Amino acid sequence: MLNYRTEDLTPEAIALETEVAGALAQSTRELVDAVIRSTIPFDEMVEIREQVDALTARLRASQLEGSYGAVISTEGKVRNMGNTVVGQRNAIAPPLQTHWAEDGTASADFTLGAAYEGPPGLVHGGVSALILDQIAGEAAAAGGSPGMTGRLTLTYKRGTPLGPLHAEGRITRVEGVKTYVEAHIGDAEGPTVLAEGIFILPRWAREQMAQQKQETFE
Numbered sequence: 001m002l003n004y005r006t007e008d009l010t011p012e013a014i015a016l017e018t019e020v021a022g023a024l025a026q027s028t029r030e031l032v033d034a035v036i037r038s039t040i041p042f043d044e045m046v047e048i049r050e051q052v053d054a055l056t057a058r059l060r061a062s063q064l065e066g067s068y069g070a071v072i073s074t075e076g077k078v079r080n081m082g083n084t085v086v087g088q089r090n091a092i093a094p095p096l097q098t099h100w101a102e103d104g105t106a107s108a109d110f111t112l113g114a115a116y117e118g119p120p121g122l123v124h125g126g127v128s129a130l131i132l133d134q135i136a137g138e139a140a141a142a143g144g145s146p147g148m149t150g151r152l153t154l155t156y157k158r159g160t161p162l163g164p165l166h167a168e169g170r171i172t173r174v175e176g177v178k179t180y181v182e183a184h185i186g187d188a189e190g191p192t193v194l195a196e197g198i199f200i201l202p203r204w205a206r207e208q209m210a211q212q213k214q215e216t217f218e
Helices: 011-037 042-059 125-142 203-217
Strands: 004-007 070-073 106-112 148-156 163-175 178-187 190-200
Touching: 106 125, 125 148, 125 163, 125 178, 125 190
Parallel strands: 004 070
Antiparallel strands: 106 163, 148 190, 163 178, 178 190
């Protein structure tokens, strides 16, 4: 099974982690952006690097082994704060704040800056794929048929400009353990990248669901 673990944390403790660690990650995002665009003298950059290295050492004084994984509270709430798209602890993530609508669609409004550049002034195509993979997966879950990516096909209609963007996905059909999803990312002028995906409920999840059903009827 994947890196899932259960922690007995109160809602207040979870909120505190989100606030404090999330704010640190956001400050780190600002640092990344500043490093890319800074024009200060190189000797000053050397001094700053030493300060950053010292702060990194302080953070490494106590840390998890391996990845953050997904943390499940005793109430069943899942925190995926290390995720590279939506993880609030992850300074690589924009992060996306996704919204699940009653009609089963998933969407997000977000901004991509200098750290996500591919062609000059445009979002890297791989970053668009990363975000659409997440949105399509969230759409599968929002529609009640979650799964893991089995296939993701993208069509790049035009360059995606850096700046404010919107992404959205929805289920088109479900066939057994396979969920078919359509999604897109775009700007104010409309979609820039289209995606079609197949999401498959993994074997361990199927076995877990079967076990839960068996326990219900016993």
